[in-house]
Amino acid sequence: MSSRxxxxxSLGCGLFVLVVLALPSAPCANAGLLGLTEGxxxxxxxxxxxxxxxxxxxxQGNFSATGFADSLNLVGPGASxxxxxxxxxxxxxxxxxxxxxxxLVLDLxxxxxxxxxxxxxxxxxxxxxxxxxxxxxxxxxxSGQATAFGYSTxxxxxxxxxxxxxxxxxxxxKFGVGSSVGG
Numbered sequence: 001m002s003s004r005x006x007x008x009x010s011l012g013c014g015l016f017v018l019v020v021l022a023l024p025s026a027p028c029a030n031a032g033l034l035g036l037t038e039g040x041x042x043x044x045x046x047x048x049x050x051x052x053x054x055x056x057x058x059x060q061g062n063f064s065a066t067g068f069a070d071s072l073n074l075v076g077p078g079a080s081x082x083x084x085x086x087x088x089x090x091x092x093x094x095x096x097x098x099x100x101x102x103x104l105v106l107d108l109x110x111x112x113x114x115x116x117x118x119x120x121x122x123x124x125x126x127x128x129x130x131x132x133x134x135x136x137x138x139x140x141x142x143s144g145q146a147t148a149f150g151y152s153t154x155x156x157x158x159x160x161x162x163x164x165x166x167x168x169x170x171x172x173x174k175f176g177v178g179s180s181v182g183g
Contacts, residue, residue: 034150034162036182041174042073043089043121043142044081045100054108060115061106063149069098069121069141072128072172087127091138098123098138102183104146104163117146119165119183130171143169144181 048067055061075085082088089098104117122138124131132139144165151161163183167175175181 032150033152033160034148034164034182036162036164038077040074040076041172042076043100044070044073044086045121046070046097059108061108063102063104063106063117065100065102067100068096069100069123072125072141072174074174084127087125089121089123089125089141091123098141102146102163104149106149114146114149114163117149117163117165119144119146119163125172128172139171140169141171142167142175147180 045067048065051062051064053062069089071081071086071088073079073086079086090096091098098121100119100121102117102119104114107113107115119142120140121142122132122140124139125141130139130141144167146163146165148164149161150163152159164180165183167177167179167181170177
């Protein structure tokens with residue numbers, strides 16, 4: 001799946017982030033993407049901020065990605081953001097974008113396995129009648145627990161990453177609680 005911008009990504013049945021991160025001086029022999037492909041439903045996101053810290057004493061790394069959740073793609077490639085097939089995700093005010101946060105603890109002792117981690121996407125989707133509980137509280141559109149993480153590198157830098165998670169909250173009604181979703 002291609003990104004919309006160099007800092008954009010899509011979440012759903014596939015996620016590929018085109019960002020560059022420095023890798024720790026940790027074993028990378030088991031690096032590799034999970035082989036996910038784009039599908040629907042899909043949540044588009046942009047303006048990603050990523051942090052990675054590696055702790056050599058535990059051989060674990062804290063991986064965090066945050067940014068804007070832009071739109072819910074219900075029909076696949078070609079749908080314009082804001083159209084019926086790709087409604088916008090907004091803040092409670094109706095202006096701006098929703099938010100996403102991915103936080104993982106990666107265990108490098110047995111490959112790059114999330115020993116814990118979560119994904120949370122919040123926002124309102126006025127076109128679908130999805131709103132938070134108040135004007136300052138965004139709806140939880142999707143949340144889940146991470147189950148797998150993959151990445152590719154160029155030298156000592158991340159070039160792409162993807163992950164799998166089990167859905168624990170589905171405020172859109174499109175993903176299914178308990179289903180395994182790639183991001």
